[in-house]
Amino acid sequence: MSSAPSVPSVAVLAAIGWPWPGTTAGDINDSAWSGLIAAHPDARPARVIEQHRTGYVVAESAGHALAVESPPEWMRRRFPAQDRAAVGDWVLIREASPRPQIAALLPRRSTIKRAAAGEHYQQQMIAANIDTVFVVCGLDADFNPRRIERYLLLVRGGGAEPVVVLTKADKDGSDAEASLAALAELAAQGIVAVAVNARDRDSVAALDRWLGPGRTAVLVGSSGAGKSTLTNTLLGTEKMKTGEVRESDARGRHTTTYRTLIPLPSGACLIDTPGMRELKPTGEEDLADGGFADIETLAGECKFRDCRHAKEPGCAIRAAIDAGTLDRARFANYLKLRDEVAGAANVLATRLAQKSDARVQNKALNKRLDDKYGKR
Template sequence: MSFSTLPGSSSFSSHPLAPYGWDADWEAEFAPHAERGLLPGRVVRVDRGLCDVVTPAGVVRADTEFVVPRDPMKVVCTGDWVAVDPEGDDPRYVRTLLPRRTAFVRSTSSKRSEGQILAANVDHAIVAVSLAVELDLGRIERFLALAWESGAQPVVVLSKADLVPDPVTLAHLVEDVETTAPGVPVLTVSAHAGDGLDTLVALVGSGTSVLLGQSGAGKSTLANALLGEDVMDVQAARDVDGKGRHTTTTRNLLALPGGGVLIDTPGLRGVGLFDAETGVGQVFSEIEELAQECRFSDCGHESEPGCAVRSAVEAGELPVRRLESYRKLMRENQWITAKTDARLRSEIKKDWKKRGAEGKAAMEAKRGRWG
């Protein structure tokens, strides 16, 4: 029997899992598992090999032993849709993962090239940035690169806007972030004062949203404001640097009262890229567009003749900070990718040697002219 036609249910909107994002496509994916008598569910929390899964019968605790793969990208994470054992089985196990629509991935601190799944099946990636401290535009660009690469729509939320009472100053800060985040909505929100929350509630009212940001960015306060109650613990950020104390220690998936689903995450100290070249290109779309006018298709925008990107910097049309940030993230992403690609590693080393030789030749030419 189709879960969409359970007794008392006339549509997907009345399905027990509808508040968590269940739809016709998920039901179609789950059909083979339904024939085996398994239950559909969405992972709302993962903790040391066990996970909480919301199912049509309620929230169950399940073991992930049967879906522990060699590939770290396929471990069970918050936001996954899964098939679990029916009621009566003890212990209960997650038997399989349904294919993910999107996945938010960062690199690990491992020396190997490994990714860590932060959240799955996300529609909106909300990057929370505190206005209590100086804006770190480079970090915002890093978060956005991961968000674009995941397949989700990024949104930047400038939290604690009540700490910037001067409207002119606030407008300048928003403009700086908008320049940093082309094609991304930028919202100013004060959870304490309630300013800007209506717009954010409307935005997250459908689909699944994940809250990202450093400790102290106000994620838990935003989550409580969206939930309409104090579900997440909140602690004051340190005055010296605005950083918090990791009040959220696990990733939790919560259904919002006005519709939509929210995944709150712990504050992220490190936000390493993981195979995010497309995401980086999206963040720096103006540089990618300029690069099409460069004389050489493989222009590194360093010292090559006919570089349209450097010409834009020299003309004041492109901030030098943007170009430097673009170079940094592209190099980092290239290095992460090369960790598991011997051919690419070799090409990178050859390129570094070539650029080093060109730089040395240029310096010797200058010395010759000065001499």
Template sequence: MDYIEKLGWDDSIQIEKENAARVITVQKNSYRIADGVEEYLAHLSGKFLNQAMTSLDFPAVGDWVEVQKLQDEQKAVIKQVLPRKSQFVRQAAGTRTDAQIVASNIDTVFIVNSLNYDLNVRRIERYILSTYESGAVPVVVLTKKDECTSDEVEKAISQVEEVAIGVPIIAVSNITGDGFDELNGHLLPEKTVALLGSSGVGKSTMVNTLFDKKVQETKDIREDDSRGRHTTTHREMFILPNGALLIDTPGMRELQLWEGESAMDTAFQDVESLAEQCRFTDCGHDSEPGCRVNQALVDGELSEERFKSYLKLQRELAYEKRRQDQKAKLEEKNKWKKVSKSLKSKYKKRNVR
């Protein structure tokens, strides 16, 4: 087996192996890449920077890139990002309409939540939706099992099951190791898993437990309000002892959706299957006769909170789509302004001669 294959190399990648590497760390404009033998500090080529149009064009942790290696200096130049098989994207923090790739070329997403007051099924819904949209498989991991009674654990799992239909739910303890045998069943050699969740839920501690040594700094959740404190400050990929690839990420208090419309039917298959049974295909699920969704709400088959969340996420996605379309139109307009200005400048120079 080639060394690069332990980084998750896929034969569908159309490039010579000696010119390929995988991004394992991103810190602002600095990239650390690996080829299975060596690690290199990398920067983007001038041509790359000139051709990059949006934030989605730039390398993310998990990306395969074409590089020119400077062996003597242990440095490399990134020439292009190779096509991604999956990418977890969110709306970047702030008021600007910008996409941010959290991790790419991932097979599975561990959606990590703690079994305390911070357990939030609405947040888990968002992560599941974005995971399906990314092309990866979701697994919900509930930490701090050692701090709860068995009844509390069962109650929490039951709550999560209502929104995580068909999704594996694993309760673990980073202290006792309980649940890690089941967790390891989703950590396969040469497959990539991303750890996503809020600050302080135990992602970095989980990395340390899987390594059986300290590789990440950790901080506990504050006891007064159960809110987490940031520990991990950048995204980083690790190779676990069993050969699985694990991407640890900084905590996200809020997950603003960037896309997800095509995954609504999977993430909300319970609501969608009810909607298909409505008498009218264009049913608004309000006061129309023969509305199966309304009947399910009356009977308690579908919770009011679940349906409200479904409608809220649909509105949010529609709003985000309008913002993205407006931004795309503005960027296209500005691009042609630059082209026109450049052509006019060249025309004037020719006439001067």
């Protein structure tokens, strides 16, 4: 009879992102996951630090990496991508041959996800169980307030706190004050934006308040924005490969090719991610989360409830644009994202209805077979 696996202490797990909300005692079984852990007595907890096509790398403590295999059902073509583990997830692993295997995925407290590219609706998980998302944008041709708003829309709905990090403040021609002023509408809604020189530890210290012990942060942004440089500075060593950007458009190559979770000297964990070219909404987002709460409020002040903000009388949106208190380009981006979210929501609703119908039909078919041939 095999004995139960050795469960790491909370102190050991803290170095890779523990504790979980509700865990106050020194025993992991005091957490909200005790039921799942009890259902797998032969398994022990670990955190996903790398995700690859053929499997995962997990950690049970800082500096202890272990390659593990996915559960067989995760390898099925129709298995929902969002139900597979992502970097930052907590899982239960058990011994198996030829290598340990993931036994269960533990509940998430926050996520970042997007709709995957392609004609078929899928959600792609970027990272899980994070406290802070650093939306990294260079103070060069990479600076784009509209793209920042798109990132915020995806980030805030997942339960993490966004912080806009403007890098390359040391570059000639960068104007940090003007760029921060361009994000004034976001600052008014409590979304923090900071400008840093990603190569200077004293400058990057502005991020320390979000990188305390037990916290997890993730870096998102375009290739060449400075995410890997920022990671190296926070680590105090050149761990991540960095590359030059093109002069023409400030875009860089994908020096980071997969997501990885790294413990920092501060006691926090940092997830570096490859640059993302497509940021498609899943349909579950709230436009107010994209920094558009002021526009949503204005829309509610229009004379007509179904105002399209075109030529209708008493339109508060058009009045604000005419008065110069609402940026026309920002409102155009709001409309674009509104239509994208609505379209994705319709696709998601259709898919969920199809799944529900399929379950009902399968249940009815099984009942007819049971009535005709008896239970098998």
